[in-house]
Amino acid sequence: MKKTAIAWALVTLLTIASIPSLYAQNSDKAAALAANFASGANEISDYNTACYFALSGNKKLALIYLTKAVKDGFSQPKTMLEDTDLSTLHNEPEWSMLVKLVRENELKEATENNLFFNQPGFWESKSFKTPYRENISEDEKVAGLSKFWSEAKYNFVNFDLVPEINIDSLYFEYLPKVKNTQSTLEYYTVLTEMCAKLKDGHTNILAPDELRNDVYARPLVRTRLIEDKVLIIEADSALQKKGIKTGMEIVTVNGLPVKEYAAKFITPYQSASTLQERNTRRYDFALLAGSIKQPVYLKLADEKGKVSEHTISRVTPEERSSKMSYPAAEYKLLPGNISYLAINSFATDTGSKVFASKYNEMAQSKAIILDVRNNGGGSTDLKILRYFLDTTTLVDKMYTRKYISTFRAWQLPQSTMRNDNIITPYKLHLNAKPLIILISPRTFSAAEDFVAAFKAAKVGTIIGEASGGSTGQPLVITLPGHLTARICTKRDQLPNGDEFVGKGIQPDITVSPTISDIRKGVDTQLEAALKELNKLK
Template identity: 40%
Template sequence: MTTFFESKVMHVFAKKILGCLIVASLNMIPSSPSLAQTQADNAAMKKAQEYYKAGDVARLDKRYADAVQMLLKAYELIPESSDLPYNIACLHALRGAKEDAFKWLDVAIGAGYLNVDHMLKDSDFDSLHDDPRWQKSVDKTRQEAARQARLWSSPVWDSAYVEQLSEDERVAGLSKFWSEVKYNFVYTDKLLDLDWDVVYLRYLPKVRAAKSTAEYYKILMEMCALLQDGHTNVMAPAILYNDVWGTVPLRAALMEDKVIITDVLDPALRERGILPGHQILLADGQDIKTYVQKTVAPYNSASTPQDMDNRLYNYLLLLGDLDTPVKILVADPQGKTLSIDIKRINTATRQKLATPRPAFNWRMLANNVAYVELNSFGDNTAAKEYIKAYAEIAKAKAIIFDVRKNGGGDTNVGYSVLRTLGTPAFDGSHAATRDYKPALRAWGKKQAMHDFADNKNQADPARAYRGTVMVLTSAATYSAAEDFAVAFDSMKRGLIIGEPTGGSTGQPLMISMPGGGSARICTKKDTYIDGKAFVGVGVQPGKLIHTKIDDFRAGKDTQLNAALAEIEKIK
């Protein structure tokens, strides 16, 4: 499927056209663009969007020649775009105009389109594959991509894992992470408050003294955690999570300020008396919460306390040396305690033991209420399956969407579901990024932010559910699932029930690190459309309902039952 009209391509229309002034003297500092120029630029962006949307309609109707004309008009307004020429090439290929397709593909490559992997998968170009020019275009794109990669991500960073990286590699990796954060991390106030250069100097001797690659990455992870952002992380080489570090085969959650086991992944532990609903009291003789705060929390980046808790007790429970068992003390519902040594398992084993959760699932509850689980937006499965089942779901008097276990993915997947809720065009979130211009820094200008255009999400013309709608959220509602919650909240379509979301979304920039590790850095700041923050705090439910321990132990869903009770109040 082509990405021709994906929303991320719409960002091209959010780029500001810079009115450059000719400087007569090096000592002169150019003034900012005039208000009239800014208004003209905004008008051009708006007009380009109109052409873009008209092209979308024509493309869906398979009127490819008309779509080309619309995009050509948009391209006249946005001549610096590489995505528009690429999409024009797609349209020409779809209509069988090979000469024009190759011409515009060449324009796109020249303008900076470098995603050769997408080119090869893009079915729009199927008609070009038997032409000798196709391979030439692919080779040209690949060569230019490799050349451009030297600026930001040279292959020199793709070094293999060894138990001890050289001091030069360790220092270079620290320096790379520090500099990429300095220039790309969107929350600059955090960099100012920390004094990021001071942090660098503080961690430099620690990195030099690291006695192993494992210790080195723990140091980098600790440094990264100071940024307190869930979309900014240092990821250690995979081999460390398979051969050096491990977690216990349990999942847990904080309920009423107690650490309660929610899942036992290893059947052997169940046979030894460890069951969901038991409370973990101690780990290696220490209070469980004190233990994880000392041993795990310092190395984890999180945007909110609830995000951190979810990481500590769910994903990374009792993370530590793989070969060192951990002794835990648990209490059953009657208060009877059991002390047990648990062997840690690696990531691969944990994944095998965990029961896969489908991206989409639904069932009709009593009183004609549809319960719809949207567990992942990692691909389009949730939206596709929902649309497939929509006719049956829409017979319900109310729908409860559950995104409590949704860790995110593609924001558009959630929007595809929201488009069916019978409202006019709705807002998503507002996005901005840093607008760093070296010359303006040299002239003493404060760094500005670049605001992306706010685009309305159009309603589904074929589906318009009019019944009651509720959404369930938790701290594990994350990233693109939070974008879903923000949009739903803004739609005023129904009530959000449950716990605040994880409070972290954005666009990560991925970078390679020495020894097979990597890092990601959040480059995009998201808020409600009116500027209200949810990153760092979480999307707040309209009705705050925490899971009750007694309900969990009895197999009852506290939040789902609260939603059902709210529905029954509606006449």
Template identity: 35%
Template sequence: MKKSFLPLLLLLTLFTRPAFAQIDTVDNIPMKDKLYGLSKFWSEASQNFAYFDHAKINWDSTYQAFIPQMLATKSTWEYYELMERFCALLKDGHTDLGFPEKLLTHKSRYKWIFIENFNKRFIVTDIPVQYKEKVPLGSEVISVDGMPAKEYAEKKLIPYISSSTEHVLWNRAAAMMFYGTDSSKVFHLKLRSPKGKLFDYDYQFHTYGTKWVRRNGNTPWKLLDFNMIDGIAHVKLNSFGDEKIIDEFKKVLPQLYAAKGVILDIRDNGGGDSGIGAEILKYFTDEKVLVGSAWKTRDNVAAYKAWGIYQLRDTTKNRKLSAWQQKVIASAKNDYWYQGDTMTFNNDIKEQKIKTPLIVLASNNTASAAEDFLIILSTLKGRATVMGQRSYGSTGQPMPLALPALSQSRICTKRDTYPDGRDFVGIGVIPDMEIERTPDDVINGKDGVLQRALKEINKKAK
């Protein structure tokens, strides 16, 4: 069951990587195209979106309120920003808008500060070397242009972010703290150093790169990364988007069989194909069938809606509704669902199984099909301990959508739950041992979660 997570990550990358293109804010597509884009997105979401109960809005009246706002836009960029705000009201990480890539110019601008979220506090985790004395790593952003940092995020950033969960919403707000198109704009920051000293710092984008205190030298990305730590196998599964990872995993099986324990690390896994993760889990259990998430999707049957409207007009008091009447009334209320099969995977591998202690590391970045991996694991009672932070909290099947001036956009059409019907979308899969990231660990290059996992394996292996 394929569930690509790339469009969302691509959009986020545009605003978090050190260098990105400047944006043309003059281009202006015809108003009829803007109104069509707004209407098309509203219409498709009305029929197919899976999480209106999470959004908690009246979608029709919201659409009506956005029409005059769209009529007031004067550029393609303003159209895109308004569409972002409209989309963000659905509060879903698998429902998002494609970026207007034609607005990207050939000029680059470079980010000269990295800020991360720690419990709604915005902490500087990297800075150009020439500013390391002025802006100590670990300093907290207190205000931006005179506005308290939390309020700034809530008013200037969060209204444009599509997210199912609070933790991801604030992580992304920190990453795109200086979202905007004006390369010459100076942001006036007030910060508090780790020692408690308040100081000012004026920030702006630059037209050239810099040398960083922490993140100089690029470590090549690998589909699977493996190392042995004191007899314990640490296997990083960085994506389920390519079946080659199964072959990469099989190559390290001899070391896994010999290890006193295995740590599967999916903290940076943004998803892909749920079946790929299931294939890897088969090596850790004798269960004949692996059980994953249950799912449903909205079912739009036009005749049911028509019949349901007439049923809703019947004002007979205390009437008993038949199953058919309940069904068509639900359809008229756009609340009629097709119940899909619970995901299952036959464990048909013939190779030796790995019996040693297993720990799985997860984080806020563990998303989509990687969350399905955690759901399968939750049904293998006692086989593994999950450690780290709660997961991204968004999965499902996005429906591609073409909108004027935008690259491929998406609407989530499939609602996933635990096999017993409990929600994890909008919450995140909560680990057995929840361990928060700390600014000190990030800044000093420590991996506190991995260290705790190694200790836990050693305890279990005794």
């Protein structure tokens, strides 16, 4: 039975994350499709089915389902016209009439479903967008806390992973704390501590631009927990000349033993879903973060145990990014004719573009290694996996909360909205090639979605360490003082229903870096992958 416009309007804000990953590759398209839930859900399923049949070459069935979607109220002509999945239908006689009907649906929806709470500014009111000041008012601080509490209570999808947390009790616990803060920086810090209690990597408080250099400045080094010791794993050339070398152990930070320093100044403010993610955040991403005005004092020990002292400066996030960021994608042919592609970000589709550009070379190689160990996410891009499939494959299940106020008034339970994500194969196939993917705790968010699909499709072997254990669609909200917050609204699962949020995706073969290999410049996990491929000869 078709849902009423009002009932679906209540959940419009929660539906963006429910668009299948096949279509979420285009964020504009996903958002537009999600908006259609305001007038009905059936047309979304039929629209997706039409796209599937169009991609499969069955124009007749594609037009049948697209017509059904339009009759059920599909109302996004821009999405339909720009959707490359449907490009093969453009020359069909029915196409122009369908476009006309969709435009009529759009006009009708704008007229009939112009509900007040869908108006611009209703959810993100200008009242909360107050400017940054060194110390915003107490009223603004309380308003910001209240908005975060309210949005989390109605939208956060992972409360079952933190059963010890009562969101209302947490609100009252932090109410006097935010009132007592003496600056916006201190207020941000207190909110960050509260947010960390939810233990979710996609639920965060973000500092205003005006405080970036007071919060996110870091030295030009990379650090990491290896075999229970915190090591320097990379330093820029200037610091290397000062004696800071790869493999040196961090003994103290600002006069405190490194783990004591992390426990006191770093861990309480890290929003993390798993132990491995928490270790990554506190010993890698955030360990040496702080004010650009304050240098960091380190005691380092070399492989012989000789201790040296160093004072190093922090640099702006922009400078560090320009000098220390990994390339979005990096391809090379390894000895033994093995193709290696590191995809270090899904912020763009660079990885899949590089893959496509190297397809012929990969097709001639003996095996392929994909490396997403340093991929912190972005927008899930599953195009690469489609080269390794020989049939349409279910790769992900997801759900989000569905809140209907009248159900609450009637004392009926709230529910969830669920969806299954499928991907279809490309005509170009590499599915006969041995395939390995390397993962780590830094494999996070959209990169975990990629690995989850890889695992579900059973296209290769996963080697490394458990992934971060956090993915989902964050809802971004503004807070007074130019602060921002994110709240996780979507929960992903493997196709069989197994959870990986709060756990991490487990590798088929567990391999961890060693201190000895770090100091020798050996990539422990890559070497393990090469040995595994040698077994297949």
